[in-house]
Amino acid sequence: MADGHLEIEQKYDAEAGFALPPLDDLQGVSAAAAPRVHELHATYFDTADLRLAAHGITLRRRRGGDDSGWHLKVPAGPDGKREHRAPLGRPRVVPARLAGLVAVHTRGAELVPVGTLETRRTVVVLRDGDGAALAEVADDLVSAYREEGDEPRRWREIEVELVTGGPELLKAAGKRLRKAGARKAKSSSKLGRLLGADVPAAAGAAARATTRARLRELTANGKLPTVTAGDAVLGYVAAQLESLIEFDPRARLGEDDAVHRMRVATRRLRSTLQAYRPVLDAARTEPLQVELRWLAAVLGEVRDLEVLRMRFADGPLFFLDDLARRERGAYRRLNLALKEPRYFALLDALDGLIADPPLGERAQRKARKELPVLVSRVWDRMARQYRTIDTAEDSDLARHETRKAAKRARYAAELAAPVLGASAKRVAKDAKRIQEVLGEHQDGMIAMERLRAVKGRARTPQDAFALGVLYGREECRAETARDRLAVTWSRTLGPSF
Template sequence: MAEGHLEIEQKYDAAAGFVLPELDGLPGVASVGEPHVHELHATYFDTADLRLAAHKITLRRRRGGPDAGWHLKMPAGPDSKRELRAPLGRPLVVPARLAGLVAAYTRGAELRPVATLETRRTVVRLLGADGTELAEVADDLVTGRCGDAEPRTWREIEVELGAGAPDLLKAAGKRLRKAGAKKAKSSSKLGRLLGDAVGPAEAAAARAAARSRIAAATCNGKAPSITTGEAVMAYLAEQVEAIMHFDPKARLGEHDAVHRMRVAVRRTRSTLRSYRSVLDAERTVPLGPELRWLAQELGEVRDREVLRMRFQGAPAFLLDDLERQERSAYRRLNLCLKEPRYFALLDRLDELVMDPPLAAAAGKKARKELPGLVERAWDRMAGEYASIRTADDPDAARHETRKAAKRARYAAELAVPVLGVAAKRVVKDAKRIQEVLGAHQDGVIAMEHLAAAAKRTKIPAEAFTLGVLYGKEQCEAESARDRLATTWSQTLGPSF
């Protein structure tokens, strides 16, 4: 089950003599609570090379105040962070659950104390007419220490949104600035204290640069100048970013996180195959088996999620069994995401983006090269489709066609920023083929699960119910199978 809450706040730097202005009259604010003072002591944890700080992640153990304990804050958007908490526990032992959520960044490196902050916090609550807390304004006098360096002292004001509307945050900031406060230069106290000690998150910066180059060229009408290598690396960078983004969400079991992480892994693997003429095979081919391994581990969870959602309303004995299997699959996935093998794969994906493994064809103009590469992926799908008629195992051939449809779809997705509407049409057609074959495959998997469950039960009523469900799934799978020819006839294919 997902935990934590979304923290939306803005920070302001204030001089020692700054006087907090009156805060009544702000949007929705009916009254201002009495100020409360808290003495807070926080120890911040990070790797020796400050990997968390480089990614704007903070992990601390804080004593004092109403929320004493361990706090993990991860970026979730402009002015917002996802915060997760754990009890105080032992001073130097990071709770395993929180350590696991940042494992994609630490990758086995030790988490240790890197700084301490002593804060005298004066809190004022902004209340609605019914007493609901709309926002909290904290006036902080901070003393920070980092290693043997001299302590630093500063003052800052935080405005954290509660049940209030976003315009309250904006209005409060305007009033604070009018009173002399300034927008904070750092998004966190730790970032301010560490300053230049925090190096750039090189891999994240490389991913952003790869994406921004093609985005800027497209927006400025300069897509013809984009090279094939730039188009491929922008798409790969987007997928690697997605893997990193959904890693902690998958560990928490957030809705659809495993599915979306798995899709990013598959897109990465598919791109390395479909665009192998653009990439150095010596560096990219070894990534294939590792990406396939990770996709399979994620698939163990995803397959059970799909079945559970598919069987909503089914008898309790079937759902209970699926939920047990899903919990077991999640436990295995979390173990997998702690393995050195996984961390090594993340390292290699970072290297892929920071030092692109480009072959000679990468320097050619994308507008000329991409159509042929997309058409090749489509033709492979068409070949798989044609093989269904003569296959000894038509279901297996349909499954291979579905996988080829995904590759064609992903190949066309990559080309959309350059080829525009024509590539979008290929994406749409390939997706339609993928979906109808997916409906058939889901039915086949569901039948296999129901048949296995029927073998385990000794209760006639349960066996009968499973048989009824099996018949329903069989009808749906056959219906999807019969729609395939019609769906195929409606696709246009590439026409660049």
């Protein structure tokens, strides 16, 4: 996530009588600063059914120490967490930006206090020879309770967090602490320790992981004859849904390429439901296609403007300002759409597709026999669409439709690749080449349309001239793409399963 600090740390449990060992002689460490003591009070927020905790996410409002405020921590690797912060604000009102970053998990459920921690923290900073902080070692005496009036749970915890030091320092400090009697912490967060067995399994994530793992196991262990068409389709759907969920918070932050990646996952999902209709019951999947098309359109508005901005980096200032303003507006609309119940209902329905698959009549057929038929069918549709380009009344529209058909063929072949191997990979590669050539043509057409829309707003002759140059360049690009299309098509062989 673009604005988040990556926090790399390890936690250790310690008994009340534990003595912190010397750490100033570790390799690279020249000194340990004098201990500083902080009194911390933190209220943790989650949904009533602990959806954030189920995903290892913590959201708190903490007073005391050097970083009072709201802290959102999202897992990022075995020892890492991506941290996002906001000012203290109001005690019971979660900052909208932080709430948005976890909305893909909360899905409209209210965020409420679920626990309180009071911590007496003693911090020792390990420094190098130049005085730079390498790591912070926090010795925490914790009192925690779920609700006010509860008898608090108490424990001691040692936390080593890297500042500028490397993983070797983290490893060396951990070894020293364990030798002194500390133990690897039972939980990666204090809240997780407080909640304990109350933390539920992340049902949607677990179902996706199980579905993907089953397909990987079957395809990796020489069990291809046992893979069904349903196994292949559900494994691919689970992977794309996982990608959509992963890039949701990044898209909200405007992280580079995040909207594009989220849009691709959305399109792959929709294409799969179209191409593999015989495998999944259309009664449940067709409504999802409508919603996926809506989401792709919302993401597409932002993505199209991103593409224009990148293409016209050398354009006149007034034009770039106009694109930037439009892009900001598109991002606002995107963030509003990602807060809608409609979006959360789509996520729930997609999770339901994995947890309770609506298998069709051909789902139990052998994937090695069924997938070639379905991939070939999608390819043939693309070929028929391609042949309309020369005779269509609107040849540019026919090219655009061929591009969309090429994407569907590519995604259908990608789905089949774990089962069909090189033959499916070649089909996907061929379809991708067609898609890319037509994509360059379509990008040029969109660019020329935008240039025509603003030509009357040029402020100076120089601006008008620059727009004309850009238009000529885009026209040339589109024409080149049209010329390349026939050559590219002639080099594709089509399916040969």
